[in-house]
Amino acid sequence: MTNIYFRIYAILSLSLILLAAFVVYLGPxxxxxxxxxTGPIERASALGYFLCVGYMLLAGGRDFAKRRAYIIVLVTLFGCRELDFDKRFTTMGILRSRFYMSSEVPLLExxxxxxxxxxxxxxxxxxxKNHLTSTLANLSKLNERAVGVLMIFVLLAVSKSIDGLARKLKPLGVETSQQVSFLASSVEEVMELGVPILMIAVFHSWRRSRTG
Structure with missing residues (x-):
């Protein structure tokens, strides 16, 4: 566990915890x-995704862009989502099922x-299809890239689950206080900031393994 990437993961985790604590301390x-x-945390998250894409294209070259185009596309979409492109240019959010059922939404949209x-x-x-099996196998070996991918998945899953927590719990008859909603929102935004940073670290590790 002396691998430099595990130290990076530990420092990042501690930094995110401290940032979340600071935001909560400030209050709503x-x-x-x-x-x-338009705040710095969400902007930094979006910038992180696009920096990751740029790094992949520059360091990975044409071969990576051709063989792993799906990774570049996914990271780009994540960055666009952080900038609210999924709803900024359309009648409503394109990730909602109502978007495709509503007569208010133009066909082109x-x-x-x-x-x-x-x-x-x-x-x-x-x-x-291309990475799940190998990633699971490498997790048992505590491979730094597999652990990084797992951390990315955990951050995405948890941040998504607490996004709009009050709205999600209301149909279940659970009322959440403003304090709980603020806490969930703070943690969610900070966790999302960690995702592109981890992606850059994982790609750096992958490239290093290919060249070294």
Whole structure:
């Protein structure tokens, strides 16, 4: 466990915990400028994804872009999602089922939405098909890339599950206080910031293993 990447993961985890604690300490009013859609945390998350894509293209070269295009597409879509591109240019969010059923949404918007969804599914399917088995096998060996991928998955899964927590719990008859909603929102935004950083670290490890 002396691998440099495990130290990076540990430092990143501690940094995210401290940042989340700082945001919560500030409180809803003071932290609003940090957590907003145009705030530095969300902007940094989006920038991280696009930096990751740029790094992949520059360091991986044409061969990586051809063989692993689905990874580049997925990371790009993540970056666009952080900038709210999924709803900024359309009548409503393209990730909602109502978007495709509503008569208020123009046909062209629906077609564009379907293309984006198809790209997303294509990328995810290819990642699962090409990397799931090897990643699971490498986890038992505590391979740094496999551990990094697991951390990415955990951050994505947990942040998604607590995103809009009050809205998700309301149909179940569970009312959440403003304090709990603020805590969930703070943790979610900070966790999302860690994802592109981990992606860059995992790609760096992969490239290092190929060249060294």
């Amino acid at each position: 009013t003071e932290a609003k400028s940090l957590l907003g859609e 629906k077609l564009v939405g379907l293309i984006v969804i198809a790209l997303l599914l294509w990328a995810v399917i290819n990642i699962v």
